[in-house]
Every structure is written in structure tokens, then in C-alpha cells.
Amino acid sequence: MKIDQITLYHLRMPLVSHFETSFGRSYNRDCILVEIAADGLTGYGEDVADRDPGYSYETAGTSWHIIEEFLAPLMLGMDFASPVDFHPQFEQVRGHLMAKAGLEMALWDLVGKATGLSLRQMLGGVHERVAVGVSVGIQDSPETLVKTVEGYLNQGYGRIKIKIKPGRDVAETQAVRSAFPDIRLQVDANSAYSLESAAALHPLDHLNLLLIEQPLFEDDLWDHRQLQTQFTTPICLDESIISPRHARQALDMGACRVINIKAGRVGGLGHALAIHNLCQDRGVPVWCGGMLETGVGRASNLALASLPNFKLPGDISASDRYYVQDITHERFALNSDSTIDVPTGPGLGVTVDTDALKKFTVKMITLRA
Ligand code: OSB
Numbered sequence: 001m002k003i004d005q006i007t008l009y010h011l012r013m014p015l016v017s018h019f020e021t022s023f024g025r026s027y028n029r030d031c032i033l034v035e036i037a038a039d040g041l042t043g044y045g046e047d048v049a050d051r052d053p054g055y056s057y058e059t060a061g062t063s064w065h066i067i068e069e070f071l072a073p074l075m076l077g078m079d080f081a082s083p084v085d086f087h088p089q090f091e092q093v094r095g096h097l098m099a100k101a102g103l104e105m106a107l108w109d110l111v112g113k114a115t116g117l118s119l120r121q122m123l124g125g126v127h128e129r130v131a132v133g134v135s136v137g138i139q140d141s142p143e144t145l146v147k148t149v150e151g152y153l154n155q156g157y158g159r160i161k162i163k164i165k166p167g168r169d170v171a172e173t174q175a176v177r178s179a180f181p182d183i184r185l186q187v188d189a190n191s192a193y194s195l196e197s198a199a200a201l202h203p204l205d206h207l208n209l210l211l212i213e214q215p216l217f218e219d220d221l222w223d224h225r226q227l228q229t230q231f232t233t234p235i236c237l238d239e240s241i242i243s244p245r246h247a248r249q250a251l252d253m254g255a256c257r258v259i260n261i262k263a264g265r266v267g268g269l270g271h272a273l274a275i276h277n278l279c280q281d282r283g284v285p286v287w288c289g290g291m292l293e294t295g296v297g298r299a300s301n302l303a304l305a306s307l308p309n310f311k312l313p314g315d316i317s318a319s320d321r322y323y324v325q326d327i328t329h330e331r332f333a334l335n336s337d338s339t340i341d342v343p344t345g346p347g348l349g350v351t352v353d354t355d356a357l358k359k360f361t362v363k364m365i366t367l368r369a
């Protein structure tokens with residue numbers, strides 16, 4: 001399929017409630033929706049770079065620049081037989097994995113629409129519904145956190161993740177664990193600790209957590225290995241795993257026992273699939289992370305999480321946990337067994353609501369071959 005047009009939409013969508021992590025508090029969520037056209041068909045992808053460089057160095061602004069100046073000029077006029085042909089063509093542009101992943105997702109959607117296959121079928125997913133949980137931001141106090149968690153448990157979420165940061169970690173996690181002794185619980189520090197300051201987290205090792213996510217800095221693979229030797233709870237890496245090579249190296253050195261896979265973080269679904277396969281071969285469980293996606297990115301996450309080695313519930317909550325109004329006509333709802341159905345239509349299996357798209361677009365550009 002020969003790509004003849006690429007349109008970028010910088011979106012800013014109000015969140016149902018603010019979301020606070022160790023790197024800050026957000027009331028809105030920005031991203032770039034990518035629309036590509038070929039053979040009279042349109043494919044959509046979500047570039048998950050946010051407004052601020054808090055989770056990673058990439059922002060909606062850097063993505064815009066890299067796509068407009070470098071990636072789109074390469075992609076326009078290119079002929080793709082399969083989405084797995086994407087990555088080798090863009091290796092001359094270093095890094096900027098979220099920008100690449102947005103374009104690549106749009107290509108999977110486009111090829112799916114051309115062939116009639118759903119993304120789940122193209123990736124080799126085996127489940128029709130996937131187990132999900134909810135990621136709970138830092139709250140004002142342990143008491144409010146317990147109340148917020150209770151609300152999500154009442155909605156039917158079977159796995160809770162709480163965000164932590166230095167000084168807002170052990171008391172919070174203990175409060176949730178004593179209020180709900182049997183729930184599936186995990187924590188995420190988003191790189192807020194050093195090997196030294198992470199000593200404060202030792203009490204967490206006795207709270208029966210599923211995992212401790214990304215305690216140390218993104219480029220501290222070796223220190224994560226040192227920390228893992230001190231904890232019986234599995235360490236899970238998110239930010240540190242930016243490619244299949246990083247996944248292999250992390251497993252080789254024992255830096256983690258679980259991997260959170262986000263297609264956006266690793267440059268796209270092709271690399272996400274490669275990391276899944278590597279972990280499966282090594283008996284290492286993975287789960288699907290989230291970036292507060294719109295319906296477009298959520299559809300992609302659901303398809304990815306339907307692969308067999310996604311052994312732990314994903315950060316893929318129902319649409320109403322994030323947005324009153326989404327940019328897709330489809331909304332995703334939680335089933336009573338804490339699962340969400342994987343879309344079945346061609347490609348991502350979602351349709352874009354053009355009125356909502358207009359409403360949330362702060363900037364737009366169309367590029368042609
Ligand atoms: O670290 O997993 C993370 C949201 C934005 C950036 C990073 C992270 C998150 C989440 C939310 O934890 C997951 C979701 O529900 O989409």
C-alpha cells in the first residue's frame with residue numbers, strides 16, 4: 001500500500017479526574033492522532049507522547065517535529081506490503097519511539113482494513129476478552145486512596161495498581177493492603193528512586209504485591225538488577241525497556257522478573273510482539289501498560305493484550321475511567337469478570353467520531369507525497 005497522505009492532530013482531552021504520578025499531576029491528556037491514507041483507505045494510530053516530558057523525553061511537540069520534518073517525508077510515497085516492514089525503513093531516525101509507533105499503528109490499521117483482518121488476528125492474539133485492572137493516581141492522603149480504591153473495586157476491577165513516590169509509598173500501600181487483604185495489588189514508582197533511596201521501599205516486600213514497577217531511573221538497568229537481588233517481590237520494568245534488545249539485556253542480567261509492554265514506548269506493535277515472544281520463550285510473564293489512551297490506542301492495547309504471554313491484567317480500563325467523551329464512536333466497558341472485549345472489526349476495529357476529533361484538536365496538519 002502506497003502512502004499518499006498523512007494528517008496529524010494534536011489532541012487535548014479533559015480527564016474525568018486528575019491523574020497524579022511521581023512526575024506530576026495532569027488534568028488533561030495530550031497525544032497525537034495520526035491518520036494515514038492509501039488506496040482510498042484511512043488508518044489511525046495514536047502517538048502517546050504527552051504535553052510534558054515527564055514519563056519520557058518525548059512530548060507531543062517533539063513528535064510533531066520529528067514526524068513533520070523526518071518521518072512523514074520518508075513514509076509518504078513508500079509502498080508497504082506488511083506493517084512489519086515499517087521499522088527497518090526508519091532506523092536512520094534515532095529514538096523518538098512514540099512518534100514512530102504512532103505511524104506504525106496507523107499502518108497496522110490500514111493493512112487490517114485492506115485485508116479484512118482484525119489487529120488481534122494479525123498479531124496472533126488468542127483471547128476474545130482480556131483481564132484488566134486500574135491504575136490509581138497519587139491521592140491526597142492514605143484515607144482518600146483507600147476510598148478511591150474501594151470505588152474501583154465496587155465497579156468490578158479485579159486488580160489495583162497504585163502510583164507511589166518518595167514519602168508517599170509505604171504508608172499508602174500498607175493502608176490499601178490492610179483495607180483489602182486479598183486483592184491483586186501492585187505499585188508503580190515511575191523512576192522516582194535511586195538505588196539508595198529505594199531502601200525505603202523494603203517494607204513493601206511484605207505486602208504480597210504482584211510486582212513493583214519501575215522504581216529506578218530509566219537508564220539504570222544494572223541498578224534494577226542490584227535492587228531485584230534485595231527483594232522477593234518481582235521488579236517489573238516499564239520505562240527502561242525501550243526495545244527488544246533492552247528486554248533481552250534486562251532478562252540476561254536479572255534486572256526484572258516481569259515486563260510491562262507498551263507499544264508506544266518500544267517503537268510500535270512489531271517490537272511489542274518481539275518482546276512478547278522473547279519473554280514467552282524465557283518463561284517471563286508480561287502485561288500491557290497504558291498511557292491513558294483514547295479509543296484508538298485502547299483498541300490497539302486490547303488486541304496486543306490478547307496474545308498468550310500477557311499473563312497479568314493490563315492497565316486497560318473502561319473508557320469512562322478516563323473520558324466523558326472519546327474520539328471513537330466505540331466505548332469500552334468493563335465485564336463483570338474484570339475483562340474487556342477485544343475489538344473484532346478490521347484493523348483496530350474502531351471508527352473515529354469526527355465531531356469529537358474537531359472538538360479536541362488544538363493543532364492539525366496534512367502532509368502529501
Ligand atoms: O507508568 O504506567 C505508567 C499513565 C501515563 C504515563 C505512564 C503510566 C500511566 C499509567 C496509567 O499508569 C495507565 C492507564 O490506565 O492508561
Ligand code: MG
Pocket residue numbers: 188190213214238239260289
Ligand atoms: Mg508504569
